Amino acid sequence: AQSVTQLGSHVSVSEGALVLLRCNYSSSVPPYLFWYVQYPNQGLQLLLKYTTGATLVKGINGFEAEFKKSETSFHLTKPSAHMSDAAEYFCAVRVQGGNKLVFGAGTILRVKS
Amino acid sequence: GAVVSQHPSRVICKSGTSVKIECRSLDFQATTMFWYRQFPKQSLMLMATSNEGSKATYEQGVEKDKFLINHASLTLSTLTVTSAHPEDSSFYICSLREGAGNTEAFFGQGTRLTVV
Numbered sequence: 001a002q003s004v005t006q007l008g009s010h011v012s013v014s015e016g017a018l019v020l021l022r023c024n025y026s027s028s029v030p031p032y033l034f035w036y037v038q039y040p041n042q043g044l045q046l047l048l049k050y051t052t053g054a055t056l057v058k059g060i061n062g063f064e065a066e067f068k069k070s071e072t073s074f075h076l077t078k079p080s081a082h083m084s085d086a087a088e089y090f091c092a093v094r095v096q097g098g099n100k101l102v103f104g105a106g107t108i109l110r111v112k113s
Numbered sequence: 114g115a116v117v118s119q120h121p122s123r124v125i126c127k128s129g130t131s132v133k134i135e136c137r138s139l140d141f142q143a144t145t146m147f148w149y150r151q152f153p154k155q156s157l158m159l160m161a162t163s164n165e166g167s168k169a170t171y172e173q174g175v176e177k178d179k180f181l182i183n184h185a186s187l188t189l190s191t192l193t194v195t196s197a198h199p200e201d202s203s204f205y206i207c208s209l210r211e212g213a214g215n216t217e218a219f220f221g222q223g224t225r226l227t228v229v
Binding site for chain 1: 157218221
């Protein structure tokens with residue numbers, strides 16, 4: 001079975017500072033990994049995904065994540081935070097060929113001016 | 114990305130009544146549909162998975178007679194919460210996927226259900 005752990009339910013950064021949201025996964029088979037963003041009372045929007053190939057994945061809004069198999073991690077980063085980045089972020093895992101997405105508990109990102 | 118329309122965005126109903134939530138794919142054929150439930154300050158919990166034309170597969174602990182899922186076509190899935198109770202109040206989100214492999218899933222905007 002797969003599982004996802006997001007370290008830190010709340011992260012607060014200053015505008016312009018580095019954003020780092022942590023995600024570790026557990027999967028017995030090669031995983032597909034995803035980061036989603038959710039604004040209040042809205043559905044989820046895909047930021048980026050890793051399936052195969054290059055382990056550094058670039059997504060929308062300047063976000064990127066690196067798949068590190070040895071560390072079973074897929075941390076999300078952005079060099080410079082904007083106020084508009086304030087939202088909740090979910091890491092998710094799905095096994096290759098599988099249907100089911102398993103989500104982490106989410107991390108609320110707060111950006112201070 | 115693909116467009117998924119979920120309706121209504123908010124609904125308030127009385128205890129004992131039923132509520133239907135619709136999820137439509139507007140520009141692709143959704144072979145697989147997922148329904149999630151999200152409690153305040155918590156993550157998304159998968160309720161059920163359905164493939165077009167076949168019965169939904171429910172996750173453990175989800176009552177199939179209470180949460181009726183109909184995946185009648187490749188563009189429409191509905192979730193009906195029957196005999197709603199206040200504890201059913203939650204945020205319900207649908208997700209649609211075209212094909213298999215590494216195709217991504219697209220999410221609806223969510224429905225905030227409040228049972229009074």
